[in-house]
Amino acid sequence: xxEVTFLEAIRAxxxxxxxxxxxxxxxxxxxxxxxxxxxxxxxFQERFGFDRVVDAPISxxxxxxxAIGAAAAGKRAIAExxxxxxxxxxxxxxxxxxxxxxxRSGGQVSIPIVVRGPSGGYVxxxxxxxxxxxxxxxxxxxxxxxxxxxxxxxxxxxxxxxxDNNPVIFLEHKYLYRRIKGTIPNPEAxxxxxxxxxxxxxxxxxxxxxxxGAMVHFALDAARMLEQEGISMEVIDLRTIKPLDMETIYNxxxxxxxxxxxxxxxxxxxxxxxxxxxxxxECFEWLDAPVMRVAAKDSFVPFAEPLEKFVLPSVDDIxxxxxxxxxx
Amino acid sequence: xxxxxxxxxxxxxxxxxxxxxxxxxxLLEIYRxxxxxxxxxxxxxxxxxxxxxxxxxxxxxxxxxAIQVGTTYPLRPDDFTSPIHRDMPIFVFRGMTVEQVMxxxxxxxxxxxxxxxxxxxxxxxxxxxxxxxxxxxxxIPVACGVLWAQRLDGNRxxxxxxxxxxxxxATGPFHEGLNYAAVHKLPLIVVVENNQYAYxxxxxxxxxxxxxxxxxxxYGIPGYSIDGNDVLEVYDTMCEALEHARAxxxxxxxxxxxxxxxxxxxxxxxxxxxxxPVEEIEMWEKRDPIVRYREYLLTTGLFTESELPEPxxxxxxxxxxxxxxxxxxxxxxxxxxxxxxxxxxxGVSR
Numbered sequence: 001x002x003e004v005t006f007l008e009a010i011r012a013x014x015x016x017x018x019x020x021x022x023x024x025x026x027x028x029x030x031x032x033x034x035x036x037x038x039x040x041x042x043x044f045q046e047r048f049g050f051d052r053v054v055d056a057p058i059s060x061x062x063x064x065x066x067a068i069g070a071a072a073a074g075k076r077a078i079a080e081x082x083x084x085x086x087x088x089x090x091x092x093x094x095x096x097x098x099x100x101x102x103x104r105s106g107g108q109v110s111i112p113i114v115v116r117g118p119s120g121g122y123v124x125x126x127x128x129x130x131x132x133x134x135x136x137x138x139x140x141x142x143x144x145x146x147x148x149x150x151x152x153x154x155x156x157x158x159x160x161x162x163x164d165n166n167p168v169i170f171l172e173h174k175y176l177y178r179r180i181k182g183t184i185p186n187p188e189a190x191x192x193x194x195x196x197x198x199x200x201x202x203x204x205x206x207x208x209x210x211x212x213g214a215m216v217h218f219a220l221d222a223a224r225m226l227e228q229e230g231i232s233m234e235v236i237d238l239r240t241i242k243p244l245d246m247e248t249i250y251n252x253x254x255x256x257x258x259x260x261x262x263x264x265x266x267x268x269x270x271x272x273x274x275x276x277x278x279x280x281x282e283c284f285e286w287l288d289a290p291v292m293r294v295a296a297k298d299s300f301v302p303f304a305e306p307l308e309k310f311v312l313p314s315v316d317d318i319x320x321x322x323x324x325x326x327x328x
Numbered sequence: 329x330x331x332x333x334x335x336x337x338x339x340x341x342x343x344x345x346x347x348x349x350x351x352x353x354x355l356l357e358i359y360r361x362x363x364x365x366x367x368x369x370x371x372x373x374x375x376x377x378x379x380x381x382x383x384x385x386x387x388x389x390x391x392x393x394a395i396q397v398g399t400t401y402p403l404r405p406d407d408f409t410s411p412i413h414r415d416m417p418i419f420v421f422r423g424m425t426v427e428q429v430m431x432x433x434x435x436x437x438x439x440x441x442x443x444x445x446x447x448x449x450x451x452x453x454x455x456x457x458x459x460x461x462x463x464x465x466x467x468i469p470v471a472c473g474v475l476w477a478q479r480l481d482g483n484r485x486x487x488x489x490x491x492x493x494x495x496x497x498a499t500g501p502f503h504e505g506l507n508y509a510a511v512h513k514l515p516l517i518v519v520v521e522n523n524q525y526a527y528x529x530x531x532x533x534x535x536x537x538x539x540x541x542x543x544x545x546x547y548g549i550p551g552y553s554i555d556g557n558d559v560l561e562v563y564d565t566m567c568e569a570l571e572h573a574r575a576x577x578x579x580x581x582x583x584x585x586x587x588x589x590x591x592x593x594x595x596x597x598x599x600x601x602x603x604x605p606v607e608e609i610e611m612w613e614k615r616d617p618i619v620r621y622r623e624y625l626l627t628t629g630l631f632t633e634s635e636l637p638e639p640x641x642x643x644x645x646x647x648x649x650x651x652x653x654x655x656x657x658x659x660x661x662x663x664x665x666x667x668x669x670x671x672x673x674x675g676v677s678r
Contacts, residue, residue, distance in 0.1 A: 022480075023480075025476075025480060051476075051479055051480055052480070054476075056508065057504075057507060057508060057511060059469075059504040059507060059508060061466075061469055061500055061501050061504040061505075062469045062472065062501075062504035062505055062507070062508040064469070065466070065468070065469020065470050065472060065473055065501065065504070065505060066469055066470075066472050066473035066476050066508065067473060068469075068470050068473055069458070069469065069470035069471060069472060069473020069474040069475070069476065069477070070473040070474065070476045070477040070480070071473070072453055072458070072459075072470065072473070072474060072477075073453065073473070073474045073477035073478070074477060075476075075477045075480060077473070092463050092466055092501070093466065093469065093470075093501075096461050096462075096463050096466065097461055097463070097466055097470060100461070101459065102668050102669070102670070102671050103444055103445075103668045103669055104441050104444050104445040104449055104450075104459060104461075105440070105441065105450075105451065105453075105459055105668075106439070106440055106441045106442040106444060106668065107442070107667065107668040107671075108440075108452070108453065109451075109453055109459065110671035110673075141669050142669050142670065144670075165671035165672070165673060166670050166671055
């Protein structure tokens with residue numbers, strides 16, 4: 001086992017997959033000599049060369065397009081978005097080209113690519129360095145969407161994403177990069193976390209919390225506080241946002257009968273809305289309260305600290321809503 | 329590296345006449361391919377008119393056949409192509425069967441896309457044909473990626489020919505893709521079929537430079553502006569571009585000046601004679617690439633009139649048979665609409 005930060009876990013996973021499979025390469029901005037804006041690919045170019053660690057122009061459309069084309073020709077490509085916000089430039093390539101390729105080629109051409117990058121707020125990044133874009137891609141057939149919360153999951157999910165034969169959007173919460181530490185297995189263990197499987201990070205029986213990304217940590221903090229009040233929260237870390245592991249959610253709902261869905265993106269049209277709808281369809285007779293949500297306000301992520309704090313969900317918001325739900 | 333626009337029509341000095349290497353058989357095959365493209369087009373317009381093709385649009389290429397034939401004829405079997413909606417014959421020139429292409433047009437179960445997508449949105453990576461989408465220009469970055477895979481495998485002289493209309497040169501992916509290809513000196517040949525109109529919008533509202541080939545200057549790559557209705561001129565230029573690309577000197581932009589004799593698609597025939605001057609259409613009718621090539625072949629003395637039928641009867645028969653084959657082919661089962669959304673086969677590297 002190795003003690004690593006969240007960022008180092010991601011770095012180790014990519015490094016080891018590139019060592020393991022010469023077909024894997026990575027392309028992005030400033031990822032070569034500089035090692036990327038956050039240092040995920042530090043030292044990669046020295047080890048793997050210019051052709052497998054490609055410093056691209058500021059061209060997200062080209063970066064993602066090159067990943068797709070290379071994948072169509074048999075490679076496994078990782079496209080780094082310097083900030084996931086910039087994926088908007090390459091939206092057509094992700095949604096209209098990558099996601100559809102297998103379908104419109106009659107099953108001939110799969111597109112094993114990972115489009116990854118730092119996402120999320122709480123770092124004063126303001127509008128274009130703070131967004132959570134999962135809902136945009138959650139809506140698109142053919143894509144998978146992943147967002148880990150702990151180093152071991154980040155490590156195992158990144159390896160699984162690189163080996164997956166479909167386009168995967170891999171969101172790395174930048175708030176977690178250096179704050180969260182943990183252990184990961186040694187390379188020989190070939191540790192993989194299968195996509196599409198949620199993980200119960202904390203068992204409980206008063207209510208079920210369904211969440212992912214940085215919100216998992218907020219939910220665990222809230223759970224510790226509420227424990228003293230006799231409120232026992234079961235915290236489900238989705239890990240993979242698409243496809244959803246609904247079985248794990250339904251099983252928990254049948255136990256607790258109360259559900260709180262938490263996500264960091266704007267409330268309207270978020271992933272939590274779909275989760276809520278499915279629980280209502282499948283578990284209505286088990287529910288003792290409406291499915292509740294804690295999410296960002298329907299705004300942009302502003303720069304100044306009081307503004308950002310006001311818009312994004314907080315541990316206090318979770319505690320407040322969980323209490324309401326517990327006493328419903 | 330030259331960044332000047334070369335117009336071979338004007339500046340013939342020093343330009344190699346690759347066409348001199350063509351044998352009589354080659355010249356005849358080029359003639360037959362031109363006719364294949366023409367008959368393909370006419371047949372589908374006819375099917376649409378007769379109601380035997382009820383779904384989808386027919387995007388014709390009448391008048392643009394010299395580009396399809398001249399750009400593909402000098403390619404190697406292992407080269408890549410990325411055809412667009414007005415390039416249906418290219419799928420056949422690059423190895424697909426006429427039956428496959430017709431099944432695609434009719435949306436049949438045995439079509440390359442199994443009825444999922446329409447018309448030219450197909451391909452076959454085993455034949456090096458890259459699948460396109462309706463987002464014109466979006467295949468240029470994808471073509472760069474296909475070439476990047478070749479670089480990783482040490483195949484630096486396999487070329488990709490990506491086709492576009494002049495209108496698509498106004499898109500972002502065109503710029504980002506060509507910029508990327510030029511920065512990394514990828515063997516990409518972009519063929520711009522400048523048929524003067526993007527749907528109804530004339531070229532001067534799409535492109536600010538005197539020629540589309542002038543855009544090449546911005547990428548420091550050679551740009552050609554040539555007569556796209558002269559198949560041997562297209563052939564010569566393509567051969568020159570291929571030498572450049574295979575030598576590792578980077579991408580080339582070839583603007584083939586031509587004219588869309590029909591509407592944007594079969595539904596556009598009436599309006600296409602309203603948003604364009606009729607005299608302009610008539611002028612271009614006189615520059616028919618097949619008529620011109622036939623006249624040229626007769627002047628060489630290599631062919632008699634009867635050796636150059638208009639059209640060759642076997643080609644008409646081949647296309648008709650493929651149409652009947654497609655019409656009689658099975659429709660896809662409804663449940664297959666949910667197949668091939670994900671590939672859940674073992675995630676080991678291919």
